[in-house]
Amino acid sequence: MKLEHQKNIQMLNTLRIPSVANAYVNCRSLLEIRQAIAWACDHDKKVYVLGGGSNVIPLQHIQGLVLQPKLKGIEVFVHNNDEVLVKAGAGENWHSIVCYCVERGYHGVENLALIPGDMGAAPIQNIGAYGAELKDVFWQLEALNIQTQQLEVFDFADCDFGYRDSVFKNAKRDQYIITSVTLKLSTKAKPNLSYPALASHLRERGIDNVDAKDILNAVIHIRRSKLPDPRLVPNAGSFFKNPVVSVQQYQTLLASFPDIPAYEVSLTQKKLAAAWLIEQTGWKGKPLDKVLVHKDHALVLTNPSCEIADKVLGLADAIARDVRAKFDISLELEPRLIGEL
Structure with a gap:
């Protein structure tokens, strides 16, 4: 575990807000997360979890420990004849996971393309766009209990998903660090065209037999035309x-x-x-x-x-x-x- 003191995290948040963390650690394994939590407990520091930095407002001086869980890895399991389970580490980039799934013919996440951030933050926010939400494809997640340092499994019912909401923003706030998320996806095309602008975009381009790649490309086009790129405009x-x-x-x-x-x-x-x-x-x-x-x-x-x-x-x-x-x-x-x- 490499602990850094007085860490400037301006480049770790997409608003590019100048901010200095009293302590910071980038954790690439469950062991390092446990070591970081133990250090925070020994030094009476509150733990702040930072994912991809795309949905946060860091204050100018952060007195606690900023912990980035950069756990990587993707696993695919056959669930039944028409479904697969895709498990990814919390540090995997969300959009990269979407592309990974679409390229392999796994359907269900294509409407959520180009949402910035990491996998671990997706269920906290119950990210959503263009007629879909994370909860629509969620299977389960694993999270480390900060107090007990035990790894726990959360199923759909445990997460209490709502509009841009979950149990991790309410009853379980600041109590867990998500380490992996598992999605349940279909191997059969099930296009979700409930969002009018998305359906209109595809119709205007004469795309009738819509598949996941069509929706992926359409969502990317629409998002880029409407929203500023955080790499260029914080x-x-x-x-x-x-x-x-x-x-x-x-x-x-x-x-x-x-x-x-x-x-x-x-x-x-x-x-x-x-x-x-x-x-x-x-x-x-x-x-x-x-x-x-x-x-x-x-x-x-x-x-x-x-x-x-x-x-x-x-x-x-x-x-x-x-x-x-x-x-x-x-x-x-x-x-x-x-x-x-």
Whole structure:
């Protein structure tokens, strides 16, 4: 285990926020993770897990131990005649896993192409895009209990998946380090074209017999046309969750804002488009303290000048205040904070 002190992690987060961790370790094995946890316990340090850095806001000074679990490896198991189980280490890149599966004719993850980050973070966030979510293909995961240092298995029911949510963001928050994730995929094509923009893109190109590669390529094209590349423009992707409201609240909003877009979640709930709400408050393309809302996508906050977390959070707070004042809706951050405010 190679422990580093006063580690600059600016290049380890896609917002390029300047941040220094009191201690940092890149763990490439379960043994190294256990050694790192033991060190943190001996030195009374809180453990902060950092994956690919694409969905985090690191504070300027992090007093605890920042641990990156970079466990690698992919295994494939036959589940039954039409299904396979694909197990990957937490440190595998998510998009690379998607491409790996599609190339081998394993179906189910193609709608989730080009989502930045590592495999271990995918179930925490229950990542989702273009009509699909991680939970749709999830089988199980293994995670190390930080307190007991025992490896535990979490099945679907254990994870309590929700919209951009899981048990690891709630009841089990900061208690586990995910070491591997297993997906259940189909060997038969089951194209998911429920997302209108995706179906429209394929239709416009005259693609009728859609397969996983078609969807993969379409999703990559759409994402690249709408979202800035974090390697070129520092950002963390979608900065706010799309708020879910009651049907009653939606009807009240509809009376005042007839054009408000909404998507059915259940018989009693509607999901609103956070980007639309932000646009209505005039923030699209606008800066604050050198942090700005992207000109093409109001849900993306960019940090071209590499400002500190306080300034990024300042813009987020100003946007949330204006949305609350106009619509009486509270926006929730999607990226998580690393460090103590």
